[in-house]
Amino acid sequence: MISFHPNFADLQRFSAGNCETAMALMISAHVDMCPQCQQDCIEIQAELAKELFSPQTVIEPLDSQYLDMVSKITELPIVDNLESIANNATIELDGKFFELPRALRKYAKNTGNWSRLVGKLWQAPVDLGDIGKANFIYMEKGGRVPEHTHKGTEMTLVIDGQYGDGIAEYDCGDFTLMNNRHKHLPHSEADDGCLVFTIVDQPLHFTAGIARLLNPFSHLFFK
C-alpha cells in the first residue's frame, strides 16, 4: 500500500506545470502508480482551471487581428488519433522483469547496464538528458546501502518490492524526498528484493563505518 506521497504543494506545482523537471518526472511516475494522487491532481487542475477562466477580466471587443487568428485556426485540419510511441514497458535484471510506470518507460532505452555496487546491491544508470542522471537501484533480499546523508536532495520511487531505511518502511509506489537533514540506511528484507528509481542532485555522503572511505568517490557511484 502506498503511504508516502509528494507533499501537496509539490502536487500543486506539478499540476500547474511549475515544478522542476526532475521532480515533475518523479511525481508523474508516482501519480501513474497512485490513484489517490491522481484524484488530487484532477481536483487541483479543476481548481486552477476555474481560476484561469474566472470572469474577472474585462472582455474587450474582439479586434480584427484576433478574428483573423481565429479564422486561421478554424481552417486547420483536425488531428486524428495521436500516435503513441511504444516504449519498453519493462527493465530486466538477471532474468527478472520489472514493469515500469508509464512516465519512466521512455527511459528504459537510456538505461545502462547493471553493475554490482557492493554486496547485494545493483545499480543501472539512466540518462535523463538535460534533466540529469538517475539510477535504478536493486536491493536483493538482505541488500543494504551504507548509511548516508545527502548534500542535495534524493528523490526515490519504489517500483517493485519493499524496503526500509531505519526511518520507515516503504512499499511499491511510495515516493520519498530526502535531504541533508535525513540520515538513512536503506535495506530490503523482501523475498524478491526491491527495485527503486532514484534521482540525486548531489553525490551521497556516507556517514558510517568503512563506507566513509567511499565519500571521495561517491560521485562515481551514487550520482
Next chain:
Amino acid sequence: MEMVQDTMSNVWQKSHLFNAEKGSPSTWIFTIARNIRFDMLRKQRNRKEDLCSDDLWPILCEQTADVNEVSLDHQVSMDEIETMFQSLPEKQKLVIEAIYIDGKSQQEVADELSIPLGTVKSRARLGLQRLKEMVKDDD
C-alpha cells in the same frame, strides 16, 4: 500571443478527442495550455532532451472526471427524446407536457385535471424517471 494561438489551435484540432465524461471543458483547455507552456519554456531554454509535456501529464488529461458535467457523447437528440416521450404512459405524458412544455405550475395542472396535487407530483416524477432511464439505456 503565440501561446494563446497554440492553445486555441490545439483545442480546435483535438476537440474530437475531448471526452466530457472525463472532465469539464475548462479543465481540458487548462491542461492543454499548461502543457504548451511547459514545452515552450523547455524549448526556450534549449533543452534538447525529448521529454515533453505529454510524457508527464497524459493520464491526467484523459482522466479528469467531473461527474456533474453532461457528457457530449451521451447527448440525445431532440428527436430521440420526442420518441421516448411519446412512449410514456398517457397520464404521465399529459402532466409532464403541461409542466415542462407549457410551463404550468403543478397546482394549475392539478386544478385543470381535477386530480390531487400529490398525484401530479408523482406522475411527473415517475415519468421523468422513466425518461431518464430511457436516455441512459440509449447509449
